[in-house]
Amino acid sequence: PAAGATAAFALERPFTPNRDAAGYRESFERVQAWIRAGDCYQVNLALRFTAPFRGDPLDAYSMLRGTDRAPFGAYLPLGDGRALLSRSPERFLAVSSGVVTTEPIKGTRPRAEDAATDRAIAQELAASSKDRAENLMIVDLLRNDLGRNCRPGSIRVEELFALRSFPAVHHLVSTVRGELAPGHSPVALLRDSLPGGSITGAPKRRAMEIIHALEPAPRQAYCGTVFYLDDAARMDSSILIRSLLAEDGELHCWGGGGVVADSACDAEHREIYDKVGGYLRTLESTLR
Template identity: 35%
Template sequence: MKTLQNISDFKQKALHWANQFEVCCFLDSNHYKDDYSAYDFMIAAAAQDELKCSASNAFDQLKSFYATHKQWIFGFFSYDLKNEIEDLSSSHLDGLDFPDLYFFVPKYLIAFKDGKAEVLIGHHSILDDIESFRSEAETKLNSIKIAQRLSKDQYIHKVEALQDHIIRGDIYEINFCQEFFSENAEIDPIQTFEALNQVSPTPFAGCFKVHGKYILSATPERFLCKRGSKLTSQPIKGTAKRSSDLAEDEAIKQQLRNDIKEQAENVMIVDLVRHDLTKSAVKGSVTVDELFGIYSFPQVHQMISTISCELNPEIHFIDAIKNAFPMGSMTGAPKVKAMKLIEEYEVTKRGIYSGSFGCISPDGDFDFNVVIRSILYNAESNYLSFQVGGAITYESDAEKEYEECLLKASAILKVLGN
């Protein structure tokens, strides 16, 4: 244990120190109060062992990997693991080429709580290594030219076509996303993440590097966590912009709290999450702990609900993750039909976007986020991508949905100099 005098300075040095390894993961709660997080931030670096697999038997391979090590492991689930869970496929363009599932056992692991840093894996001298670490001189962040995969007209046309499916009764809500991308982007990933985390600090932020591929995330959303025998999911549905005028900002917040359309979207996903958790729960233990909670972040107010259950002791915790994946907030309802229509109407493979990354502890507790508000970058091919989307319902206004996409993209566009 070591008390840190300058936490932000240590964080910055630790991030640059971790980036010298082929694999690293940084998870940061950005000082948000959270009853479920074990630590304020964690840094895992260098792989003692790693698991990389495609959407075939991936969850069973993860079970074996965890059973072999019974150690802290860090990793991610790509959205396209849906193809293993359901009879689905993905054939769209994928410029990023992330594995479908990836986990590693770190050689070094530092956890931070209440002003104190603790080395969980590795020699305690690595804290001194980090504090004396000198990264290379900072380069100026370049302005990256960003293109959109869909024009505004194409987006609106697709939203209206999806609303026809809702009218026909095929679905009653769908999360429809579009990609922003750059094909010759040269960025410093760590500096870019630091800039994003400064512009948009969020409770489930993180940076994940795996062999030249990066997730740079300012996500505000938790997918699923396990503490003891309790599973908790916190889906987000409902977004409103912030205002610099305090009175107006408060009025916007109250308007979101009482918005019937946003509440309807939120409650549909709450029902879907309750259904997903029921597959892993002790009978009768699924509860909605908070409905329509309003939480404020630098760019947006969000409506967040919290659903929990007791994990059935006969169900492996990794099966509990599988039973809830992909998260309902990023698919729609009914889930399988929504995912089929996502494949039909979206034009880019989601891959790690709307997947999840996080960690599993030696005693089987875990915490995983939802990969939204995130820059994805392949440093080998210089392909940069981020996607944004929203819930489409019968009540949706396609023009307003498009504006909401731009609002959600605003922090990333600002960081990339647009």
């Protein structure tokens, strides 16, 4: 390459998870034991996938942009060769004219190439009592979170369990709105609601403690937020799922899902790969 040019992006080895299937099962079973003991109702359990790379992470992000229609995509250079690459489909908190909106995702199924099969999968998800119950747990948690900064009596659930389809997966998405209380700012709302309920669990604090005990690596930016705020107090923000972090010559990608009392380990493990497998395969296409 010419002086000062950046080499083309390429992985040097395939992605490897920080826990194999047996390790995930051990953590899954511990979560379910805590659920049976009454500590929690739902815990979001994640895997981290890592691969060494060379070149410019922005090229990797450009590759990922061609694979989906992520409404909350973001690329943030962080300095010292570090970068955040996010293809998030999930809104965390938005504020416009004092109206607060949050749109949690809970409920996932993989897409199918055959149209009839794909419709059947989507219909099964939309009717799934398990996925609806998971979604409703998080809706209730977020209503409580919004209550810290919204006008009393203003919080309402505008839509429950809407089916939204993306290139790789179908999701169930609910919409909750409220009115920001006088004297409360979008920044206070964001601060008091982090981390998002859809990627922690319920109750939130105990779920976070369990995640800290079970996940072998810190989440770093994963499941945090990227947001903008303008001088008219308009804000929008994402949940940093389907997101990768480039640092120290390695690319980390996380995937997770909510574990509840009637979850099946193999299905939850497979769901992680349904969510991020397409991104991993796209980047692994650079292997030589």
